[in-house]
Each structure stands twice: as structure tokens, then as C-alpha cells.
Amino acid sequence: MDIGDMMVSSKVDVRHLRDSEKKFEKSHNRFIDEDVPKYRFPERRMGSRAAYQLIHNELNLDGNPDLNLASFVTTWMEPEADRLIIENLHKNFIDRFEYPQVNNIEERIVNILANLYNAPVDGNFVGTSTIGSSEAIMLGLLAHKWNWRKKRRSENLSTERPNIVFGSDTHISWDKFARYFDVEPRIVPIRRDSFMVDADTLIDHVDQNTIAVGAVLGTTFTGAFDPVIEINDRLVELKEDRGIDVPVHVDAASAGFITPFYEPEFRWDFRLEQVKSINTSGHKFGLVYPGLGWLIFRDGSLLPEELKFYVNYLGDEMPTYTLNFSRGSSMIVGQYFNILHLGREGYSQIVSKMMDNASYLALRLHQSGEFTVINDAKHIPVVTFKFSGKERFTLFDLSYKVRERGWIVPAYSLPPDAEKTTIMRVVVRENFTKDLIDIFVDDLIKSKRFLEGETIRISHRSAREGHPVS
Numbered sequence: 453m454d455i456g457d458m459m460v461s462s463k464v465d466v467r468h469l470r471d472s473e474k475k476f477e478k479s480h481n482r483f484i485d486e487d488v489p490k491y492r493f494p495e496r497r498m499g500s501r502a503a504y505q506l507i508h509n510e511l512n513l514d515g516n517p518d519l520n521l522a523s524f525v526t527t528w529m530e531p532e533a534d535r536l537i538i539e540n541l542h543k544n545f546i547d548r549f550e551y552p553q554v555n556n557i558e559e560r561i562v563n564i565l566a567n568l569y570n571a572p573v574d575g576n577f578v579g580t581s582t583i584g585s586s587e588a589i590m591l592g593l594l595a596h597k598w599n600w601r602k603k604r605r606s607e608n609l610s611t612e613r614p615n616i617v618f619g620s621d622t623h624i625s626w627d628k629f630a631r632y633f634d635v636e637p638r639i640v641p642i643r644r645d646s647f648m649v650d651a652d653t654l655i656d657h658v659d660q661n662t663i664a665v666g667a668v669l670g671t672t673f674t675g676a677f678d679p680v681i682e683i684n685d686r687l688v689e690l691k692e693d694r695g696i697d698v699p700v701h702v703d704a705a706s707a708g709f710i711t712p713f714y715e716p717e718f719r720w721d722f723r724l725e726q727v728k729s730i731n732t733s734g735h736k737f738g739l740v741y742p743g744l745g746w747l748i749f750r751d752g753s754l755l756p757e758e759l760k761f762y763v764n765y766l767g768d769e770m771p772t773y774t775l776n777f778s779r780g781s782s783m784i785v786g787q788y789f790n791i792l793h794l795g796r797e798g799y800s801q802i803v804s805k806m807m808d809n810a811s812y813l814a815l816r817l818h819q820s821g822e823f824t825v826i827n828d829a830k831h832i833p834v835v836t837f838k839f840s841g842k843e844r845f846t847l848f849d850l851s852y853k854v855r856e857r858g859w860i861v862p863a864y865s866l867p868p869d870a871e872k873t874t875i876m877r878v879v880v881r882e883n884f885t886k887d888l889i890d891i892f893v894d895d896l897i898k899s900k901r902f903l904e905g906e907t908i909r910i911s912h913r914s915a916r917e918g919h920p921v922s
């Protein structure tokens with residue numbers, strides 16, 4: 453089937469319809485003459501073209517994904533990838549019996565990623581695709597909880613108060629795991645000066661009841677890396693000195709498709725002894741549309757048998773480890789397309805380009821004299837910055853103002869103990885080229901100028917009215 457056939461066009465193909473339906477489509481497709489049913493199931497039909505146009509028009513109010521500098525998530529794929537995605541939209545991934553090849557492709561990608569993350573060659577790693585990193589994180593940590601409990605039971609020790617240790621710079625999905633799966637979160641604040649967690653402080657929170665320690669590679673807040681090597685080393689010492697053996701789960705949602713290509717010598721993955729599981733988002737720098745994540749365990753024994761569920765597959769029993777049952781196949785196929793098409797060479801080139809563009813953005817912001825760059829894309833193409841001087845308006849105001857030009861760029865305050873610092877963050881994705889960066893920085897500065905002028909106008913007006921603005 454050609455991609456054009458699948459795309460919704462404003463010309464409705466009525467050839468396959470019954471006569472009464474043809475009549476209906478013809479008479480109901482030209483005009484949209486009724487209020488749109490919003491909250492109740494509509495009693496009557498609407499012509500398909502009219503329904504399409506109504507929804508299409510409303511969605512025009514959404515932001516433009518290409519100008520969305522807030523998101524880590526892919527907004528562009530090659531036309532051949534789009535084509536494969538459309539061709540596989542109607543395959544339910546869980547139907548392994550019906551769609552064995554998509555499942556084979558998933559297995560190939562798990563192998564490819566385990567290899568990319570340096571899983572021991574003689575080991576029997578396992579892994580799965582997920583809907584995103586959140587699901588992958590929850591599944592990874594759940595396995596560690598079960599392993600901890602099993603070990604405690606085998607030693608006749610209490611299993612009552614499991615805890616998990618991570619920094620305040622982790623994504624909300626870590627807090628979600630703790631709450632949903634009843635594990636005490638021991639959240640270590642990031643430092644006010646460096647905006648990073650300290651490995652020693654993190655390890656100070658570990659005890660016999662710790663199911664895992666988290667290390668984030670590419671924090672959502674600044675793109676920085678948690679000190680994963682130091683965390684690993686401290687845990688190895690703890691294991692050797694006191695017999696407390698705690699796994700590290702690495703949240704490489706962002707870095708999982710960057711670091712292996714940009715800093716291949718950097719040891720963050722299964723080369724580190726205590727790193728037992730890793731998640732990454734295919735839909736971030738894996739360069740696939742949402743939603744796709746991956747979870748890899750360095751060894752099959754880390755995935756408790758009790759957490760696997762079996763579905764029939766050509767007469768065989770195939771284990772599954774997911775929270776969701778039905779899901780699409782397209783993104784897995786899209787991931788395989790990228791891997792085949794780009795290879796290490798292509799991913800490396802794209803990553804280098806993004807990093808180069810991110811450095812250029814950091815430089816332009818710095819040279820403007822208006823902003824202080826906090827994170828200049830050391831490990832992943834994310835740039836964070838704040839005002840270099842004191843302003844009478846906030847970065848939130850600036851974010852709002854620059855949105856008028858279509859740019860979506862978030863401002864937010866950092867997590868504890870750095871909550872007094874507000875920053876802006878730009879994720880430099882593949883399509884954010886130097887030309888666009890120039891336009892963006894100019895727009896940002898123009899917006900700032902406007903706010904400076906407007907603040908002065910507002911304060912004058914208010915002062916005259918007897919309400920001075922401080």
C-alpha cells in the first residue's frame with residue numbers, strides 16, 4: 453500500500469460505500485453546520501470529511517512540534533520510516549502468534565542494545581520493549597524489588613520496609629514507582645552549587661533494605677550525568693566491606709542513544725559491575741516517534757520467574773514482561789529501520805551534529821551577554837541557561853513571550869536543594885539547525901527587550917495610579 457493511500461485526504465473515497473452511505477457522505481460533507489459534540493456521545497452521524505476537517509482545524513491550535521524545544525521526543529522521521537510505520541499501524545504487538553516477525557525484530561533490537569551497552573558476552577541478558585522509559589524504569593525497579601525480597605526471605609529477614617535511593621534530579625517516574633509499588637523513596641537533594649548529586653551522600657542512604665540505587669544519564673532538568681562511576685565504585689566497596697550488594701539501575705532515557713556513539717570510552721553501562729539494568733527511550737535520541745522505550749537486564753537471572761507471563765507463540769510459550777498488554781508495532785519497526793539505515797556511522801554523525809549545534813547555541817547565548825549558560829551540552833545536546841543579570845520579569849514571562857513566535861521553550865525551577873534557581877532548557881534535536889538557532893536566539897533577545905520595555909511602561913502607569921510596582 454502506498455503511503456498516499458493511507459494519508460487522510462480531504463477527498464473522501466466513496467467507492468466502497470453502500471448507496472445510502474454515499475448519499476449521506478455527499479450531503480453531510482460540505483458544511484459544518486452544527487455545534488461540535490464535546491462531552492456526550494453524539495446521537496447522529498457526521499460526514500467523514502466534515503469530521504476530519506473539524507478535528508484538523510481544532511488541532512491547528514496545537515504548537516508546532518518542530519519548534520518545540522522543550523521536548524526530547526522525536527518529531528521527524530524519514531519518509532521510508534513513516535511508510536513502514538503506517539504499514540504496521542494495525543498490528544497489535546502482543547499478538548505474537550499472528551505477527552511473529554515484529555516480535556523477532558523486537559528480539560533483534562534487544563540484542564543490539566545489550567551489545568551496545570556492553571552486556572557480558574557470555575551472559576544471557578534479557579530485555580523488552582516498552583511504551584517509554586517510564587514503563588521500563590518501573591519494570592526494572594520492580595524486578596529489583598522482587599529480587600531483594602527473595603534474598604531477604606531466604607535469609608529469614610524482614611521484607612517489610614524496602615527503600616530505593618536516588619537523587620532529586622530523577623524524572624517523576626522514579627517517584628511514581630516508589631508510590632505505586634510501595635517502596636520508601638530516599639531522595640537525595642542535588643547540590644546548590646553544582647546542581648548534581650553527590651555519590652558519597654547517595655551511598656550514605658543505602659542500607660540492607662535498599663532494593664536499588666538510581667543513576668540518571670542526562671537528567672531531565674539540566675541534561676547532566678549523575679556520577680555513575682563513583683556510585684558504582686562506592687557500591688562495590690560496600691559489597692566487599694559489609695556484604696551489602698545493591699544493584700544500580702541506570703536511567704539512560706536520553707543518553708542511551710547518545711553516549712555509545714559520542715563518548716564510547718565512557719564507562720557507564722554493563723562494564724560497571726553493579727549496573728544490572730538500563731532503560732532508554734527509543735522515542736528520544738533513538739529517533740523514533742512516541743511511544744517506545746527499552747529495558748535491558750545484564751543477566752536473565754535478574755528477571756524473577758514470577759514476573760513473567762506467558763502467551764502462546766506458534767505452540768511455544770513465550771514470556772512477556774510488560775505492564776500493558778495490547779500496543780502498536782509500528783515504533784518497534786521504526787526503531788529497526790533507524791538502526792539498519794543509520795548504523796553506528798549514521799547515529800554517530802547525527803549525534804555529533806546535534807552536539808555541535810548545541811555548543812553553538814550555548815556560545816550564542818553566552819556571547820549575547822544576556823544569559824548565563826548552566827549546562828553547555830557536555831554529554832547530551834541539552835542547553836540550560838538563566839538571566840545573567842537581575843530582571844524585573846521572570847524566565848516564565850520570557851517563555852510566554854517567545855511563544856508568540858511559535859517557539860516552545862520551558863522555564864522551571866530546579867529540584868531541591870537548588871529550588872531557588874530558575875532556568876530555561878532547550879533540547880537540541882536533529883532538526884534544530886544553526887540557521888534556526890540564530891533565529892531563535894534573536895527572537896529570545898527581542899522578546900526580552902520587549903519585556904524590559906513593557907515592565908517600565910507598567911511601572912510608570914501603576915505609579916501614576918498610586919500603585920507603585922516594586
Ligand SMILES: Cc1ncc(COP(=O)(O)O)c(C=O)c1O
Nearest residue numbers: 584585586623670672703705733
Ligand atoms: C531522565 C528521564 N527518565 C525518564 C523519563 C520518562 O521517559 P518516557 O517519557 O519515555 O516515559 C524521562 C522523560 O523525559 C527522562 O528525561
